[in-house]
Amino acid sequence: MPGNSIGKVFRVTTFGESHGPLVGVVIDGVPAGLPLSEEDIAFELSFRRPGRYLVSGRRERDQPKIVSGLFNGKTTGAPIAVIVNNEDVISSLYEETKYTPRPGHADLPYIQKYGFENWDYRGGGRASARETVSRVIAGTVAKKLLLLRRILIAGYLKSMGNIKVEGKVDFDSAICAKYSPVRAPSKDIENSYTSLLKSVFDEGDSVGGTAEFIVRNTPTGLGEPVFDKIKADLAKSLLSIPAVTGFEYGLGFEGAKMKGSEANDQIVMENGRPRYSKNSAGGILGGLTNGEDVIIRIAFKPTSSIRKPQNTVNVKTGESTTISVKGRHDPCVAIRGIAVGEAMIALTFADHMLRAGYVSLVKLEKDEVEEIERNWGEYKSLCQQALSAGSQ
Amino acid sequence: MPGNSIGKVFRVTTFGESHGPLVGVVIDGVPAGLPLSEEDIAFELSFRRPGRYLVSGRRERDQPKIVSGLFNGKTTGAPIAVIVNNEDVISSLYEETKYTPRPGHADLPYIQKYGFENWDYRGGGRASARETVSRVIAGTVAKKLLLLRRILIAGYLKSMGNIKVEGKVDFDSAICAKYSPVRAPSKDIENSYTSLLKSVFDEGDSVGGTAEFIVRNTPTGLGEPVFDKIKADLAKSLLSIPAVTGFEYGLGFEGAKMKGSEANDQIVMENGRPRYSKNSAGGILGGLTNGEDVIIRIAFKPTSSIRKPQNTVNVKTGESTTISVKGRHDPCVAIRGIAVGEAMIALTFADHMLRAGYVSLVKLEKDEVEEIERNWGEYKSLCQQALSAGSQ
Amino acid sequence: MPGNSIGKVFRVTTFGESHGPLVGVVIDGVPAGLPLSEEDIAFELSFRRPGRYLVSGRRERDQPKIVSGLFNGKTTGAPIAVIVNNEDVISSLYEETKYTPRPGHADLPYIQKYGFENWDYRGGGRASARETVSRVIAGTVAKKLLLLRRILIAGYLKSMGNIKVEGKVDFDSAICAKYSPVRAPSKDIENSYTSLLKSVFDEGDSVGGTAEFIVRNTPTGLGEPVFDKIKADLAKSLLSIPAVTGFEYGLGFEGAKMKGSEANDQIVMENGRPRYSKNSAGGILGGLTNGEDVIIRIAFKPTSSIRKPQNTVNVKTGESTTISVKGRHDPCVAIRGIAVGEAMIALTFADHMLRAGYVSLVKLEKDEVEEIERNWGEYKSLCQQALSAGSQ
Amino acid sequence: MPGNSIGKVFRVTTFGESHGPLVGVVIDGVPAGLPLSEEDIAFELSFRRPGRYLVSGRRERDQPKIVSGLFNGKTTGAPIAVIVNNEDVISSLYEETKYTPRPGHADLPYIQKYGFENWDYRGGGRASARETVSRVIAGTVAKKLLLLRRILIAGYLKSMGNIKVEGKVDFDSAICAKYSPVRAPSKDIENSYTSLLKSVFDEGDSVGGTAEFIVRNTPTGLGEPVFDKIKADLAKSLLSIPAVTGFEYGLGFEGAKMKGSEANDQIVMENGRPRYSKNSAGGILGGLTNGEDVIIRIAFKPTSSIRKPQNTVNVKTGESTTISVKGRHDPCVAIRGIAVGEAMIALTFADHMLRAGYVSLVKLEKDEVEEIERNWGEYKSLCQQALSAGSQ
Secondary structure: OOOOEEOOOOEEEEEOOOOOOEEEEEEEOOOEOOEOOHHHHHHHHOOOOOOOOOOOOOOOOOOEEEEEOEEOOEEOOOOEEEEEEOOOOOHHHHHHHOOOOOOOOOHHHHHHHHOHHHOOOHHHHHHOHHHHHHHHHHHHHHHHHHHHHOOEEEEEEEEEOOEEOOOOOOHHHHHHHHHOOOOOOOHHHHHHHHHHHHHHHHOOOOEOEEEEEEEEOOOEOOOOOHHHOHHHHHHHHHHOOOOEEEEEEOOHHHHOOOEHHHHOOOEEEEOOEEEEOOOOOOOEEOOEEEOOOEEEEEEEOOOOOOOOOEEEEOOOOOOEEEEOOOOOOOOOHHHHHHHHHHHHHHHHHHHHHHHOOOOOOOEOOHHHHHHHHHHHHHHHHHHHHHHHHHHO | OOOOEEOOOOEEEEEOOOOOOEEEEEEEOOOEOOEOOHHHHHHHHOOOOOOOOOOOOOOOOOOEEEEEOEEOOEEOOOOEEEEEEOOOOOHHHHOOOOOOOOOOOOHHHHHHHHOHHHOOOHHHHHHOHHHHHHHHHHHHHHHHHHHHHOOEEEEEEEEEOOEEOOOOOOHHHHHHHHHOOOOOOOHHHHHHHHHHHHHHHHOOOOEOEEEEEEEEOOOEOOOOOHHHOHHHHHHHHHHOOOOEEEEEEOOHHHHOOOEHHHHOOOEEEEOOEEEEOOOOOOOEEOOEEEOOOEEEEEEEOOOOOOOOOEEEEOOOOOOEEEEOOOOOOOOOHHHHHHHHHHHHHHHHHHHHHHHOOOOOOOEOOHHHHHHHHHHHHHHHHHHHHHHHHHHO | OOOOEEOOOOEEEEEOOOOOOEEEEEEEOOOEOOEOOHHHHHHHHOOOOOOOOOOOOOOOOOOEEEEEOEEOOEEOOOOEEEEEEOOOOOHHHHOOOOOOOOOOOOHHHHHHHHOHHHOOOHHHHHHOHHHHHHHHHHHHHHHHHHHHHOOEEEEEEEEEOOEEOOOOOOHHHHHHHHHOOOOOOOHHHHHHHHHHHHHHHHOOOOEOEEEEEEEEOOOEOOOOOHHHOHHHHHHHHHHOOOOEEEEEEOOHHHHOOOEHHHHOOOEEEEOOEEEEOOOOOOOEEOOEEEOOOEEEEEEEOOOOOOOOOEEEEOOOOOOEEEEOOOOOOOOOHHHHHHHHHHHHHHHHHHHHHHHOOOOOOOEOOHHHHHHHHHHHHHHHHHHHHHHHHHHO | OOOOEEOOOOEEEEEOOOOOOEEEEEEEOOOEOOEOOHHHHHHHHOOOOOOOOOOOOOOOOOOEEEEEOEEOOEEOOOOEEEEEEOOOOOHHHHOOOOOOOOOOOOHHHHHHHHOHHHOOOHHHHHHOHHHHHHHHHHHHHHHHHHHHHOOEEEEEEEEEOOEEOOOOOOHHHHHHHHHOOOOOOOHHHHHHHHHHHHHHHHOOOOEOEEEEEEEEOOOEOOOOOHHHOHHHHHHHHHHOOOOEEEEEEOOHHHHOOOEHHHHOOOEEEEOOEEEEOOOOOOOEEOOEEEOOOEEEEEEEOOOOOOOOOEEEEOOOOOOEEEEOOOOOOOOOHHHHHHHHHHHHHHHHHHHHHHHOOOOOOOEOOHHHHHHHHHHHHHHHHHHHHHHHHHHO
């Protein structure tokens, strides 16, 4: 049954395989009038791109081409379709391992589900991280829509292996991490991450990590009671990312150790508006946003593809064997995963903004278009500042 | 926009408020021929019922009435509808606090979203844990369907506050916990939980907890690639439960600290079938089940309703005030939440069983009906044994 | 797979069988603040009720009970659930014919699909026209929502057998038909219909008919391009009604005989607004409403249940036999079908009003509530006037 | 809100505009193992292609490119994506008429809905018949899947203007029509259609028509009770086609004139299987297929684009004006519409085959693949024979 779409109003469908001619995405449900360009998309894709530090050797230029839904630089209300050609693909690498499913990968379950004869073994097919290009494209559109309300999302690498950022990281540091090659919120932590990364890479191994995301300027009341709570839809969105194995918001698992009197947020009046004293709820109460920053953390397992030999079986002969995964792989998928996480959060928020009618379902007015253009400009210079700060 | 339904094939819609005349559920998409009775449902509801130990004082008999979709003791392919009348409802308690939203509750976001004038303040309305009665009913139907393949789900209380069950708990101990009033997998841990519960109750406080679930006998290949991965749908289902703030499967957050060579599961041949050496993936690879037990953990925040006074604001006057939540509340919602968690997992698995056509979408054959009846009998005696063991 | 729900935002799910304890409906997606009462629903149900002239002998009081989603006379944003107990049910009538499927009925296909052993043969189960009570209930809610924009729907019996209303019927005459026991738009035609009805009834036979519906005050731009055109969704809604075998709008099948120069509507300026000269498009262009009255016609086959003996087979013995359907049946289902048709049109329009954000997806403002209350009052007095006019 | 997708399991999403770079489609939910080639798709597209007789001058080679979901000539279970580049596009033609919406077209409603500033006026954008290329592509996949059960669909032009094929047309004649340039089921009627076509073309006018479709070898029990009846889903699918204004099945509107004793189908035993004596129900009872041929008719309005001058308004100036639509347009859209109608019927049946689990939701077995290949070969030679017969 179909599983390649997500969202009820902001409806995203991805297609294309790692080693096929292209990857692509259709985004249906976007109101007319949203300013959008291939450059915008390329900007966001640049934060997902590998090759910035040690990471995956596949050089993907990722040149997006908008093929539907745009006219005179603005969306028309028609479905937006964007494709990105696959380049620098070396499928031959996969020939020799096609009978030996890689531990930690989707290989064996796919073979068992669809039959070996129907399995696209080249680079994992749809299960490849390559599919997430489509998500980041859709995320760009979502992020632009959210800028109508100045909603911004910033993710950073909270931990890598046993190294962890202690204390609370504020939004400005988090967005700074955008330009760190390891998505670290400070130079110190960047150095620690880089050393660890280098060491696992040299060992032919990989390492896991966690990401934290901060969503700023959320309105109150986003999310739908009962099953489509925003926390539920965020959990689904984020767990749909390859290698993500855990989700929490607010106090999360830590809160499960607490007493109610510790964990509960007191409600206080601030400038005539009810606020929460410590945002222990991570911006979500009763499954709805409460107006505070939404705080989310996710866990990534270590990259499954490692050079170190591992045991597996040959599905043709039924015999035990070992495999050393060559290819070109990031030693810590969590780094690139942050751009994907931001995209999935943006999709979920955009969907719920539309579901609540907080953004027009049909078309944006002229002043709304200008607001988005202005805020997109600010967002980009925020990123540029981050870059400068990061390069010091 | 509608948010009261979940599942694509096994489609569940709940309705009814905490202090309305009844709560109910419609389950669409169940094949004809499934044996079902009000007694079956009452059996499952009994594990959700409060009042077993210190817990919520509301005495709910929870007598389910099947009003659609059943004929001669079996489902007909028509939507199954079940209602449970609300009894022992004391709405007057809520009159005095209707202007003072309770910290940690959905009150304020609901008021902000729907308007104070449209807010059913009596017991939280739809945001009440009362709504989960509908989920456990639907879960019963799902569990019976899963028994066609002998799939069983067992949840237990992994931790309460700082008390934690160490080491791996096997399926048999987990199902034993069903009859512990605090869902503990052993007598020792039951005693610890009970003491803690008593102490927080006496303080007018509450405590958080985590639950672990083991799903046994899962087939391979359940889940749909990309967005409807089984891990994503499980995360959504479980995060849709009130008070749940985190989800992980397999190694989860712990795995994010590891290296690939530690975390990856080696594939080995066992009795002619490829197996995983340590099930570190928690039964899920590439978003599909891999045939090993599915292992899930969720975090529950402490019960938000506590007697201890907390700060809040009066939404009518805009003034700060304090609130001491009286009503009748479990000091640890995680306990009752386990029955709800099992139900949500069952719904998700049933949905995916049908989505993959592993169960007929139209009607069960005679031998399938018998298989379910036999396995339901075994399941119940497994529970009974647990009871005996638990009472020692 | 589930098929008991319709609508994407205004989401309706029906449940209950003809001879079960009750029929019911859940309506999810209705904004908070809509004034609604059991009396409103009973008012609309009265136009569906049989027994006004010759028609079905089953006396159904159809007392609706709202069990979810209402607080202080207004909707809360929670799912609205309404149930109606089944009364005056005589299931024994169906015992003798349970092995002999009735010609023209769902009996045989249901048996073939779900298995004879799972078939609820009492009164057709879910395939019974009794299910349409749930639709009219949901239609009431939809109609009230549409009154926010003064959108009104009026249906009448355009033809019965070979008797046909010639010429164009305007909205006022159409709504008058509401109080005719045979839904005729004039006294003359009422007399003709009544005579025909009496004659087929005496013969133990039945007769087909067509209904026309006029939707007034539609805004422009309702409907979504490509698959969810309003004409497509209307066709689906109306064809989902038992006994409906055809759908057309505007010129419909008659237009297929014309030339473009005849059929095309010229666009003209009228009071500063572009209008269409003759509304040959029936209010729909490119799948979107164009602001003119929407004009729809549907065909109903003759009631399948007739006293005249017909050939069938005994599914137990495999032998040919004859059947004379007793029970209590309308000789022309089109009459009662008009109330159901209006309801389905209302659901479709309400869904598209919400899909386009022409009505708030979350809550109605105070002045909107008053507008609806005022327009509902006017609508009811329009109906009363129709009654007086009709009784002359 | 999104409206560019159709189907619940066989899920089709189309994208691309008439004058954009390409049109495309994503088909999600197709089981793995289905043999598919670009040649298969081109074969089906050839029946939609204009230019066979008088019809639209735009020369579209329509070379499909499969870019996702195929490996070694068979589907993989991943979403199938196919694109077709737009060629021979002359957008300048539309510059001069961009302020003067064409009568009978989507222009004005689109402008009113999305704003003039967001309107892609080049060739109708998404409202163009060009979008139906995507439907025929998806229809090819659906048709191949249906061949697993030998289900075949044949459409022909039942009437053009006042010329009508009298009497019942059998399946073999209907499929013959595939190779008539005017989709006529016999040489005689072909000549009549051609003369009429030539005459309206010379007048700068256009003409309407009706199409009839016969679906052979349908299993019993396809369709889901209540809202997703197969008749309802067929009506939606077919009314979603541009220019379609009416739908009926079986006796349709003609049956509304009859008595029950005439219209009802008697049930008779034939070769040990219950059959219907005259198929007056058009293969559908209770919303489910009854095993007889499904018979559907739809009405197409005359092509809206005509050279004859028509009145319209200039949306910029608000003044009345006239328009003579140049471009390249078929004088009778019903002809090309038949290929689109067949595709939509195929999609609907494929969706319901999967919804009922009559085809595997996951993967086809080896013998099933062979069955499809064999039947596709037979279908193609049936078409070739038709061609030979047609050329006599």
